[in-house]
Amino acid sequence: MSQTRQLHLGAILEGVGTDQNSWRDPALPSDASVNIDWYIENAKKAEASLFDLVFIVDSPYITPDTAPHFLNRLEPLTLLSALATHTSRIGLVGTLTTSYWEPYNVARQFGSLDHISRGRAGWNVVTTGLEGAARNYGRDEHFDHAERYDRALEFVRVVQGLWDSYEDDAFVRDKAAGLFLDKSKLHKLNHKGKFFRVDGPLALQRSAQGQPVIFQAGDSDAGRNLGAQIADGAFAAAQDFEAGQQYYADLKNRAAALGRNPDHVVVLPGLFPTLADTDEEAQRLHATQEEALSLDKLLVGLGRAFNYHDFRQYDPDAPFPDLTGVTLNSYKGHAEKIIRVAREKGYTLREAAWHLGRWKSPFIGGPETVADEIERWFTGRAADGFNLRVTNPRDFQIFRERVVPILQKRGLFRTRYEADTLRGHLGIPVPENRNASPLAEAAE
Structure with a gap:
């Protein structure tokens, strides 16, 4: 190797x-x-x-x-x-x-x-x-x-x-001796956690x-x-x-x-x-893909980190909403990053969806x-x-x-x-x- x-x-x-x-x-x-x-x-x-x-x-x-x-x-x-x-x-x-x-x-x-x-x-x-x-x-x-x-x-x-229940040589498979398994090499886990x-x-x-x-x-x-x-x-x-x-x-x-x-x-x-x-062609293709993104779909993507919280209920041009009481028990790391970046950048909801609701x-x-x-x-x-x-x-x-x-x-x-x-x-x-x-x- x-x-x-x-x-x-x-x-x-x-x-x-x-x-x-x-x-x-x-x-x-x-x-x-x-x-x-x-x-x-x-x-x-x-x-x-x-x-x-x-x-x-x-x-x-x-x-x-x-x-x-x-x-x-x-x-x-x-x-x-x-x-x-x-x-x-x-x-x-x-x-x-x-x-x-x-x-x-x-x-x-x-x-x-x-x-x-x-x-x-x-x-x-x-x-x-x-x-x-x-x-x-x-x-x-x-x-x-x-x-x-x-x-x-x-x-x-x-x-x-x-x-790891079996040691690597546990299976003898000796047909002449009639020995299939070396029982001493089989191990119970006995886990109690x-x-x-x-x-x-x-x-x-x-x-x-x-x-x-x-x-x-x-x-x-x-x-x-x-x-x-x-x-x-x-x-x-x-x-x-x-x-x-x-x-x-x-x-x-x-x-x-x-x-x-x-x-x-x-x-x-x-x-x-x-x-x-x-x-140049790749940039044009990327621009076309960006134009095909709708706000509705971006808001759904944004909400997935919050257990599909429906961001479509808010004014998209208002400041990013206060999510006090909204669960962070889903994709916690991603959700916390969205909240932090939106506040640091002063994003509206529309801007947050555009910048943070997609890859x-x-x-x-x-x-x-x-x-x-x-x-x-x-x-x-x-x-x-x-x-x-x-x-x-x-x-x-x-x-x-x-x-x-x-x-x-x-x-x-x-x-x-x-x-x-x-x-x-x-x-x-x-x-x-x-x-x-x-x-x-x-x-x-």
Whole structure:
């Protein structure tokens, strides 16, 4: 495996899109978010271009105003299991909440995906931002923000413990001697914590990469602390270079303070480029896309951070409204940032919606210009790589066929896969089994 720092690339397969207009692209199947052929085709294209992973986002709550992709999409683990049988090298990462599942189920699901894919699974750990999800799982109220993160930490530790139920050589499988299992190498977890009681063991051995890779994307202080504790990879929400540098340094410093190797926490901001043959053409295309944004849709986007609070009830040209009493128990970090920036800038609601109710990308231009910006973020330690939004067929084609070769020519991105597992692609070591003899003895 190469020891030189190299760029990592993920592909967020977003189907008909997480904005309000992508689904209207004539080249995009209007049922892409539930069309398995669309996912298979794009996963294969990402693998042919040597991407590290494909990523499936998820959330257990919608409203009629939710973005098209969120309204009607396939469940991540089912989808990724299908993709595993049509790909051979690319990583397979899916979102699953710790707030409304149980650790034993999650350990089985992602452990199974890891075996089906021969060591390519990754779990994006989320605590669920949208409060409405509670009523889909038999609760009147969502877990408090701080409690969600405490629960998430214990949840992940239980899952990781279950993944280590068997030592790596536990299955003897000696047909002549009639010995299938060395029972001394099967271990119960016997976990009794604040939120969970799980005896174990899990009926599944470790995978080719030891355990699935853990990703996390929280941007609040609690979210960053959780990422520093558990994450092998972080999906960052930075929308400009300086914010990227700040997040990158902060998360790596938090990990180092906990005794972790910060190089083993891979930071991947979202990448939403507007690409064309020339910079001028890309800027014109971007301007056209901006003109298509309606205030109504921008206000819906702004409200998502506040559990889809309806900002359409306010005068758009009045000062940004007082949100005293409006919940910050959804996407807390994002919601607090919206309030802070709107007050600091003195935004009207219209201005806040325009500046804060949508994703603003600095990656606009021809292939060389976008490659230059990617390189600036990478060498400037604002990113270890990027998660590319995949919905528009044209942009994905230009990126694969014209941007990736530039990055390869500059020595930034691989020219062939050097590993078979997701951990191998990301340069993250296989975790030691806590029940292997040296570790077990040290714990006694």
